[in-house]
Amino acid sequence: MCPKLSIFAIIAITTISVVLAATNNKRFPKDFLFGTATSAYQIEGAWNADGKSESMWDNYVHNTPGFVADNSSGDVACNSYYQWRDDVNILKEMGVNHYRFSIAWARILPTGFSDHINAKGVKYYRRLIKELKQHNIEPMVSMFHWDIPQALQDLGGFLNPKVADWFADYARTLYELFGDDVKYWFTFNEPKTYCNGGYGFAYNPPRIPSQGLKEYECSHNLLRAHAKAYRVYDEEFRSKQNGQISIVLDSMWFGPASNTTEDKKAAEQAFHFELGWYANPVHYGDYPDVMKSRIAARSAAEGRNHSRLPEFTAEEKAQLTNSTDFFALNTYTGNLVSAIPEPAITDPPSRFGDMGVNNFYDKSWETTTLDWFKVAPWGMRVLLKWVKDTYGDPAIVVTENGYPDHGGLDDAKRLKYHRDYLSYTRDAMIEDDVKVFGYTAWSLMDNFEWASGYTQKFGLYSVDFESDDKTRTPKSSAKYFRKVCKTKCLVSKCVD
Numbered sequence: 007m008c009p010k011l012s013i014f015a016i017i018a019i020t021t022i023s024v025v026l027a028a029t030n031n032k033r034f035p036k037d038f039l040f041g042t043a044t045s046a047y048q049i050e051g052a053w054n055a056d057g058k059s060e061s062m063w064d065n066y067v068h069n070t071p072g073f074v075a076d077n078s079s080g081d082v083a084c085n086s087y088y089q090w091r092d093d094v095n096i097l098k099e100m101g102v103n104h105y106r107f108s109i110a111w112a113r114i115l116p117t118g119f120s121d122h123i124n125a126k127g128v129k130y131y132r133r134l135i136k137e138l139k140q141h142n143i144e145p146m147v148s149m150f151h152w153d154i155p156q157a158l159q160d161l162g163g164f165l166n167p168k169v170a171d172w173f174a175d176y177a178r179t180l181y182e183l184f185g186d187d188v189k190y191w192f193t194f195n196e197p198k199t200y201c202n203g204g205y206g207f208a209y210n211p212p213r214i215p216s217q218g219l220k221e222y223e224c225s226h227n228l229l230r231a232h233a234k235a236y237r238v239y240d241e242e243f244r245s246k247q248n249g250q251i252s253i254v255l256d257s258m259w260f261g262p263a264s265n266t267t268e269d270k271k272a273a274e275q276a277f278h279f280e281l282g283w284y285a286n287p288v289h290y291g292d293y294p295d296v297m298k299s300r301i302a303a304r305s306a307a308e309g310r311n312h313s314r315l316p317e318f319t320a321e322e323k324a325q326l327t328n329s330t331d332f333f334a335l336n337t338y339t340g341n342l343v344s345a346i347p348e349p350a351i352t353d354p355p356s357r358f359g360d361m362g363v364n365n366f367y368d369k370s371w372e373t374t375t376l377d378w379f380k381v382a383p384w385g386m387r388v389l390l391k392w393v394k395d396t397y398g399d400p401a402i403v404v405t406e407n408g409y410p411d412h413g414g415l416d417d418a419k420r421l422k423y424h425r426d427y428l429s430y431t432r433d434a435m436i437e438d439d440v441k442v443f444g445y446t447a448w449s450l451m452d453n454f455e456w457a458s459g460y461t462q463k464f465g466l467y468s469v470d471f472e473s474d475d476k477t478r479t480p481k482s483s484a485k486y487f488r489k490v491c492k493t494k495c496l497v498s499k500c501v502d
């Protein structure tokens with residue numbers, strides 16, 4: 007049979023399931039948290055002000071012409087280091103329950119180590135946190151959102167196993183400085199995307215072939231760092247500070263391309279390679295079995311004596327087991343998955359080969375300004391249910407979900423995106439009893455979108471980057487989100 011024909015058949019079938027359900031009209035629980043998110047490098051600017059040292063991102067962007075789409079940088083960004091009051095004002099205007107932001111390691115510890123604490127950096131975050139709390143906005147704080155101090159990058163960054171101790175010391179410093187006020191901590195943001203972008207062999211073909219082995223080392227050390235930081239809190243702070251800690255994991259959802267046993271198994275395998283890679287260690291102390299066995303087998307076939315996937319020691323496994331107090335999930339899009347014959351052994355090896363399935367989006371799904379990003383909100387329910395079923399029914403907060411475009415205040419598509427993803431979130435809570443306790447829109451405002459510079463916008467507020475005062479203006483989506491925060495309802499009239 008012509009393989010192309012069968013692909014068409016699959017598309018025809020899956021298109022039927024794409025009819026969107028009506029927006030859920032059941033009010034969210036009273037204590038459900040609605041909020042928005044940002045990260046330090048993407049908004050703060052002031053990259054070398056008041057004792058802050060250079061981060062890896064400062065260094066890389068300054069020294070790699072052509073890396074950022076519009077040749078821009080985060081040197082000024084939204085200028086939030088100076089305009090944090092403006093940020094709090096728009097958070098108040100929307101009436102959010104929480105604000106997720108990150109602390110720049112290089113602003114608190116300029117050497118990377120806890121030998122020298124930068125008082126001006128501490129003052130910046132202290133004032134922000136106090137101001138948030140004064141207005142009943144719960145701070146949710148990421149310790150690391152990709153901006154490692156360059157001083158530590160020069161020592162090998164996340165490829166140096168000592169990074170686990172450096173990070174645990176940094177975490178202890180943060181608990182000491184801010185732990186009386188911060189009750190939700192995240193050790194890391196999106197480690198998968200960080201290790202992939204920094205050290206990775208993305209998909210097929212490998213993006214940076216010479217670095218093809220380093221992504222698993224990065225994630226391994228990062229997981230060890232997470233576990234240590236979690237145990238420091240347990241042992242030295244939890245009884246006094248009573249906060250909760252998690253790690254923000256990003257995953258698309260995966261659905262089988264057909265109802266065959268093979269494709270269903272392939273979708274499960276994709277979930278384990280995408281989300282289980284990190285979620286399994288922090289719940290059960292080790293990588294998913296399917297990752298361990300597949301990578302070991304392929305490593306042997308490549309003529310290696312050791313698996314390319316590192317192994318945790320018994321002590322590390324014990325530290326990692328149950329090292330989150332709730333599940334923090336970022337999600338944007340989804341893919342269909344089909345089974346394929348075992349991919350050929352390649353040199354260098356690829357993550358695609360290790361994963362061993364084919365994943366793709368359906369051509370009928372709504373496109374966006376990013377080619378990997380299709381709108382497929384019904385998968386939100388699939389993803390939440392998978393997390394519930396796989397990790398023992400944890401409490402879940404959606405820490406990022408958002409929509410890219412090229413800008414403009416009339417952002418009907420972004421509004422619809424948040425409404426639909428929230429609707430399927432509510433469905434998951436009601437139909438599948440998933441314990442979701444919060445939703446965080448990425449992002450509070452347009453900001454420096456990494457390699458896309460300022461060409462891709464995710465904000466509920468627009469920022470006039472040309473103006474000196476970086477004026478923040480609400481988009482249609484901000485006005486909708488304000489209504490949702492106020493009424494806990496997605497439509498004009500909800501039932502309780």
Ligand SMILES: *[C@@H]1O[C@H](CO)[C@@H](O)[C@H](O)[C@H]1NC(C)=O
Pocket residue numbers: 071072075076077
């Ligand atoms: C950015 O810089 C690179 C290298 O200097 C150059 O080739 C490219 O045309 C520039 N792009 C823009 C959008 O200015």
Ligand SMILES: *[C@@H]1O[C@H](CO)[C@@H](O)[C@H](O)[C@H]1NC(C)=O
Pocket residue numbers: 019020023262263264265
């Ligand atoms: C698989 O089966 C379910 C339940 O019968 C159905 O709703 C769904 O559309 C099917 N999916 C595909 C891709 O055929």
Ligand SMILES: *[C@@H]1O[C@H](CO)[C@@H](O)[C@H](O)[C@H]1NC(C)=O
Pocket residue numbers: 311
């Ligand atoms: C790998 O294993 C083989 C067979 O056990 C052994 O002969 C060889 O010395 C090992 N190579 C290395 C580099 O350890």
Ligand SMILES: *[C@@H]1O[C@H](CO)[C@@H](O)[C@H](O)[C@H]1NC(C)=O
Pocket residue numbers: 327328398
């Ligand atoms: C981890 O948490 C689960 C669920 O609370 C519990 O059943 C299990 O015993 C815990 N494991 C360890 C090693 O503490």
